[in-house]
Amino acid sequence: MQGTVDGFNYGLVTPLVAYLMACLGGALGLRCTTRAMLVTRSWRPGWLALGSAAIGSGIWTMHFIAMMGFTIEHTPIRYDWLMTFASLAVAIVMVGVGIFIVGYRGARGTALFTGGTVTGLGIASMHYLGMAGMHLDGQLTYNTFTVSVSVAIAMAAATASLWAAGQVRGFLWSVGAALIMGLAVTGMHYTGMAALDVHVGGTSEPSVGGSPA
Template sequence: MQGTVDGFGYGAVTPVASYLIACLGSALGLRCVVRSLNNRQSWKPGWLALGTATIGCGIWTMHFIAMTGFRVQGIGIDYDVRLAALSLAVAIAVVGVGVFTVGYRGATNTTLTAAGIFTGLGVAAMHYLGMAALQLNGYLRYDWFTVALSVLIAVVAATAALWAAASYRGFLAALGASLLMGVALTGMHYTGMAAVGVHLHGAAGASYVNGSYGGDSPASTLLPLLIGPVVFLILAGVVVMFDPQLVLGDGDWSRAAPRRSALAATTPESPAARPRQPDSLFDPRDRPTGRHTSPRER
């Protein structure tokens, strides 16, 4: 018997919350990756590890926040905590391959593309392993065309986010890259959920939770699991707040000095100011001019 699936049990609350947490994790992670690329004197393994963990936690937290709104009419659902934890480890491990590849091989076209593929596959692997953690009185069926589309969305958008973060290192570029990555994560999730169908065992009116009839709602199982990753994201945000280069990017800092030096170089070249200071040390062209014209005037 086919069950009726509802992915928005709390209305727009879970999609909006999952998108925001996806953007937060992506912003922190991408900033850490760019920090390791821009400043060679920084502790590269530490920044890359922090970036990997924040992106992985953002992916995982986004998924299970969205899943608190998942319902199947007539039955209850629960989650295998071990598989849910395994999906977090897989997300961090696969994303880490892409992040460390960019960190140590540089932001070349090849490495950014490979890292985007790995990151997108990490998103997909986490999602479908997290779906395997579902426990209900039935089994899941997937439309494989929609599954393939969800994986493609994750790969393309993750690749684009890494390109944007590595190529344009200012604050606005970082914001745009994190918003794009948030679209990749939530877009992949809800596209994957559109591929899900549930075939029920027995009567549709039965409630199967925790291996028996009756029990708590899925949110009561998921919310305690989310505490750890959310706290970690908050702590990572504190690290970012105390390092302005992580927020602004080295590009903004490095462009400030050339602008100041250019201003200092152009200001003395004012037509009114230069003739009055022929011996200025800032422009060596004035000094030979003053020395060579005086003999001719004699």
């Protein structure tokens, strides 16, 4: 049977806190990216790596805060620890690739498009890999069109935020870029969740996994 999905079990609390975490990670990461463009090339890799870690971990934290408000009727949800932390690694690595491209090639033209695309794909990959780590007594299916829309949102907003970070015009530009990045992550997340259908089995015991604290 089809399980009733509730993505807002705590009302607006989890979406708002998740968005704030995404903005915080984006602010730190994009500020590091901006800083990397102002320092000598010998210091640039360190700043870009720090920015990648901040954005990647911010995306990951946002996802699992949002998932605290996610419930499925008739089945508990548990998480596989290995898959959960693999999603964190994927987010940091793929976001890092995009940021390094922009950091060395500039936030314009082909470099911006490529960096934004890879960063957006990193956001989407983290989300769907994290979802794949869920263990429950049922099966997850996705609407292909809505999934495609969620990926497009992530790519477009990530590209816009990297462009804003690359302008190097002060603190307000970094804040604006972080707000856009927060929208990229949360918009992608909830659009992806809208693509989800859950078919509850009702016969087997849910697999054992770890629920992230």
